Amino acid sequence: TGIGGIDAKEAGQAISEVAQLSIYSFDKYKSKDKDAGKTEVQSFTIIETDKTKIKNMEIGVKKGTIIARAQKLARDLVAEPALAATPTKLANVAKEVAKENRLKIKVLDKEACKK
Numbered sequence: 220t221g222i223g224g225i226d227a228k229e230a231g232q233a234i235s236e237v238a239q240l241s242i243y244s245f246d247k248y249k250s251k252d253k254d255a256g257k258t259e260v261q262s263f264t265i266i267e268t269d270k271t272k273i274k275n276m277e278i279g280v281k282k283g284t285i286i287a288r289a290q291k292l293a294r295d296l297v298a299e300p301a302l303a304a305t306p307t308k309l310a311n312v313a314k315e316v317a318k319e320n321r322l323k324i325k326v327l328d329k330e331a332c333k334k
Contacts, residue, residue, distance in 0.1 A: 227272035231265065231279025232286070238263055239287035245298040
């Protein structure tokens with residue numbers, strides 16, 4: 220537990236999520252600016268002086284990165300226009316995510332959903 224009673228894992232997770240989600244922007248359909256990317260964070264450093272907390276901080280950062288990635292995907296899907304975010308497209312994204320994470324998935328067709 221560090222300053223303010225915050226656990227190192229939780230601190231690492233929060234820092235990672237905030238750093239990534241604070242710069243999130245759905246700009247898939249915006250024209251690309253010639254200065255694009257110049258204001259984006261390329262990297263950041265977390266400093267922990269207590270060496271016994273570094274491993275837990277790293278675990279938290281990894282978890283926060285996974286959560287932020289999932290949140291950005293969800294935000295992207297919600298922001299898509301209805302013509303782009305069709306049920307088939309959403310099912311395909313779900314299948315991709317399941318495959319990447321070695322999860323089982325069963326996508327129901329229209330008839331199966333009616334049952």
